[in-house]
Amino acid sequence: MCGIVAAAARREVSEILLEGLRRLEYRGYDSAGMALIDNEHRLLLHKQLGKVSELERAQQLQPYYGCTGIAHTRWATHGEPSAANAHPHISGQRLALVHNGIIENHEVLRAELQSQGYDFASGTDSEVIAHLLHGFLQQGDGLVDAMRQTVRKLEGAYAVAAIDIHHPDQVIAARHGSPLVIGVGIGENFLASDQLALRQVTDRFVYLEEGDLALISPSELLVFNEQGEPVCRDQTPIDDVVESVELGAYDHYMLKEIYDQPRALAATFHACDNLLRDDSCFGDGAAAIFDRVNNVQIAACGTSYHAGMVARYWLEELAGIACEVEVASEFRYRKRVQHEGTLLLTISQSGETADTLAALRNAGEHEFVGTMVIANVDNSSLVRESDLVFLTRAGAEIGVASTKAFTTQLVALLMLTIALGRRRGMSPEKQQEVINALQRLPDFVEETLELDTNIQQLSEAFIPKHHALFLGRGIQYPIAMEGSLKLKEISYIHAEAYPAGELKHGPLALVDDDMPVVAVAPGDELLEKLKSNLEEVRSRGGELFVFADRAAGFSSEPRVKVLNMPHCPEVIKPIVYTVALQLLSYHVAVQKGTDVDKPRNLAKSVTVE
Numbered sequence: 087m088c089g090i091v092a093a094a095a096r097r098e099v100s101e102i103l104l105e106g107l108r109r110l111e112y113r114g115y116d117s118a119g120m121a122l123i124d125n126e127h128r129l130l131l132h133k134q135l136g137k138v139s140e141l142e143r144a145q146q147l148q149p150y151y152g153c154t155g156i157a158h159t160r161w162a163t164h165g166e167p168s169a170a171n172a173h174p175h176i177s178g179q180r181l182a183l184v185h186n187g188i189i190e191n192h193e194v195l196r197a198e199l200q201s202q203g204y205d206f207a208s209g210t211d212s213e214v215i216a217h218l219l220h221g222f223l224q225q226g227d228g229l230v231d232a233m234r235q236t237v238r239k240l241e242g243a244y245a246v247a248a249i250d251i252h253h254p255d256q257v258i259a260a261r262h263g264s265p266l267v268i269g270v271g272i273g274e275n276f277l278a279s280d281q282l283a284l285r286q287v288t289d290r291f292v293y294l295e296e297g298d299l300a301l302i303s304p305s306e307l308l309v310f311n312e313q314g315e316p317v318c319r320d321q322t323p324i325d326d327v328v329e330s331v332e333l334g335a336y337d338h339y340m341l342k343e344i345y346d347q348p349r350a351l352a353a354t355f356h357a358c359d360n361l362l363r364d365d366s367c368f369g370d371g372a373a374a375i376f377d378r379v380n381n382v383q384i385a386a387c388g389t390s391y392h393a394g395m396v397a398r399y400w401l402e403e404l405a406g407i408a409c410e411v412e413v414a415s416e417f418r419y420r421k422r423v424q425h426e427g428t429l430l431l432t433i434s435q436s437g438e439t440a441d442t443l444a445a446l447r448n449a450g451e452h453e454f455v456g457t458m459v460i461a462n463v464d465n466s467s468l469v470r471e472s473d474l475v476f477l478t479r480a481g482a483e484i485g486v487a488s489t490k491a492f493t494t495q496l497v498a499l500l501m502l503t504i505a506l507g508r509r510r511g512m513s514p515e516k517q518q519e520v521i522n523a524l525q526r527l528p529d530f531v532e533e534t535l536e537l538d539t540n541i542q543q544l545s546e547a548f549i550p551k552h553h554a555l556f557l558g559r560g561i562q563y564p565i566a567m568e569g570s571l572k573l574k575e576i577s578y579i580h581a582e583a584y585p586a587g588e589l590k591h592g593p594l595a596l597v598d599d600d601m602p603v604v605a606v607a608p609g610d611e612l613l614e615k616l617k618s619n620l621e622e623v624r625s626r627g628g629e630l631f632v633f634a635d636r637a638a639g640f641s642s643e644p645r646v647k648v649l650n651m652p653h654c655p656e657v658i659k660p661i662v663y664t665v666a667l668q669l670l671s672y673h674v675a676v677q678k679g680t681d682v683d684k685p686r687n688l689a690k691s692v693t694v695e
C-alpha cells in the first residue's frame with residue numbers, strides 16, 4: 087500500500103511523477119503529495135487530502151517545476167488521512183521523504199527525536215524517518231551513509247525515497263519488506279513501488295532486493311546490499327506490449343476488466359503448451375517437485391484466498407490430493423502439523439501481499455517439498471522467492487476489487503490440478519475433459535457477459551438494501567463467498583456467504599425483506615437440496631436471486647428472480663458464475679454511486695501487515 091514514484095532527470099519531472107501516481111493509485115488514494123527541487127535548489131511541496139486528481143488540481147493552480155522529485159499516494163496506517171499526514175514529509179527545510187510500510191518502533195524514535203528538538207508536523211510513523219535522515223545529514227554524512235544509518239534504526243517494513251537540496255540531482259532510496267524498483271532511462275533514472283508507474287518512461291528495470299539502498303541521479307544508478315557493499319543488480323527489460331492502463335470506452339476499470347476476461351482466460355490457458363505431458367509452464371524443475379507432492383497447502387489473502395478454496399475441491403476431487411487452505415495472515419503465525427510431501431502454494435494477484443509473502447518466507451522453517459506461487463505480476467517478491475511460478479495472463483488489473491485476476495487464478499489452479507492429478511491416477515479421459523472445458527471457457531464467459539442487461543435489472547433490487555446473503559453448496563460455496571466479498575467491497579452493503587446447508591443453523595433468523603438472498607445454484611447434484619433451502623428463505627419473506635443453469639428448471643415467480651446461466655461443463659462453472667456475480671456487484675455499486683474502482687478504506691496491494 088502507498089505508492090512511491092521518484093525521478094532524477096535533466097528534464098522537468100512533475101508530469102512524470104503525477105502520471106506515475108495515477109498509475110499507482112490502486113495502492114492507496116486517501117491523500118497524495120509531491121516534492122520537487124527546482125533549478126534554484128529550492129524544495130517545493132504540494133500535499134493534498136483525497137485522490138491524485140486533487141494533487142493535479144493543486145499543481146495546476148500553483149505549478150511547481152523541477153528535475154528531481156518524489157511523489158506519493160497514501161493509504162493511511164498511522165495517522166488519519168489528512169494533508170498534514172500526506173507524504174512527502176519534510177525535515178529541516180532541506181529534505182523531503184516518502185515512505186511505504188510501517189515503522190513499528192516509531193514511538194520510541196519519535197520521543198528520541200523530540201528530545202533532540204525535532205518538531206513533528208504529522209501523526210505518521212513515517213515522519214521519524216525524515217528527521218532521522220536529516221540528523222545524519224547534518225552530521226556531515228553523505229546521502230548513502232546517512233540513509234544507511236537511518237535504516238539501521240528502523241524496525242518494520244519500508245520502502246523509502248528522499249531528496250535533499252544539498253544533493254539536488256540525486257534521489258536516495260532503501261527497501262526492506264516493501265517493493266521498490268528502479269526504472270533505467272537514458273540520462274535519467276526513476277524509482278517506483280511498481281514498474282507499472284514507470285512504463286511511461288522506460289522499459290528497463292532493476293528490482294531492488296531486501297536490504298538494498300539505491301542512489302539515482304540522471305547519469306548514475308548505484309545499488310548497495312544490506313552489508314553496504316556496492317552490487318550490480320540485473321537489468322530486466324520488459325518487452326511486452328505496454329499494457330493499456332487507459333479506460334477506453336468503459337466507465338470503470340472494473341467493468342473493463344470484467345469484459346477482458348475472455349481474452350485473459352484464454353491467454354492464461356495457452357500459457358501451457360501440453361498439459362497432458364509437460365509441466366514446464368509451472369517453472370523449471372516443476373516435474374521433480376510435483377513427483378513428490380502428496381499434499382498441497384495453500385496460503386493467500388482476500389480474493390486470492392477464495393481461489394484457493396475453490397482449488398481445494400478440484401485438487402481433492404479430481405486429483406485425489408489432500409489440500410488445506412488458510413488465509414495467509416493466520417497461516418503465518420499458527421503452529422501447524424506438517425504432512426510429508428507438502429507443496430506450499432501461495433496465490434496472489436500482486437505478488438507483494440505482506441502476509442502471503444511472510445507465509446512463504448516462513449516456509450524455510452518447515453519441510454515443504456517446494457514452494458510455488460500463482461501470481462499476476464512478474465518480478466514481484468513472491469515470484470522472485472518461490473521455487474515454481476505460474477504467471478496468470480490477466481494483464482494489469484487496476485480496479486481494487488479483483489475480477490480477472492481471480493478467474494485467471496482459477497484457470498491456473500485447474501491446470502495445476504491436471505498436472506498433479508496425472509501423477510495420482512486422474513484418467514487421461516478426465517484430464518482431456520477438463521482441458522476441453524477450459525478451451526471452451528472464454529465462450530461461456532462471453533455468453534455470461536451477454537446477460538449484462540438482465541443482471542443490471544436484477545441489481546436494482548439491492549440498492550435500498552443494507553444486507554445480503556449469498557448461498558452456495560460445494561465448490562460454489564467459495565464462489566458465494568467471492569460474490570459477497572465483491573458486493574461488500576464496492577457497494578458497502580453488508581454481505582455474508584454461507585454454505586446453503588448452514589442456513590437453518592443461524593442466518594435464517596436474519597432473513598426478512600431487507601435481506602436479499604443470492605443463491606449460486608448451477609444444476610449440479612446438490613441442486614435439489616439447495617431448492618429446499620431456498621424454500622425456507624422464501625417462506626420467511628426473503629427475496630431470492632437464483633443464478634442457475636438454464637437447464638436446472640428454475641423459473642422466476644413472485645419473490646424469486648432467476649438468472650438463467652449458460653449450460654456449461656460442471657468443472658468450469660465456478661469461473662462462469664463468478665463473472666455474473668461480478669456484474670451484479672458492479673451494477674449495484676454504480677447505481678449506489680460509490681467509487682467503484684477505488685472503494686473507501688481499501689487498497690489493491692496490501693504490503694503492510
Ligand code: G6P
Nearest residue numbers: 388389390434435436439488689
Ligand atoms: C487486497 C485487495 C484484494 C486482494 C487482496 C489480496 O485486499 O483489495 O482485492 O484480493 O488484497 O491481494 P493479492 O495481490 O495477494 O491477490
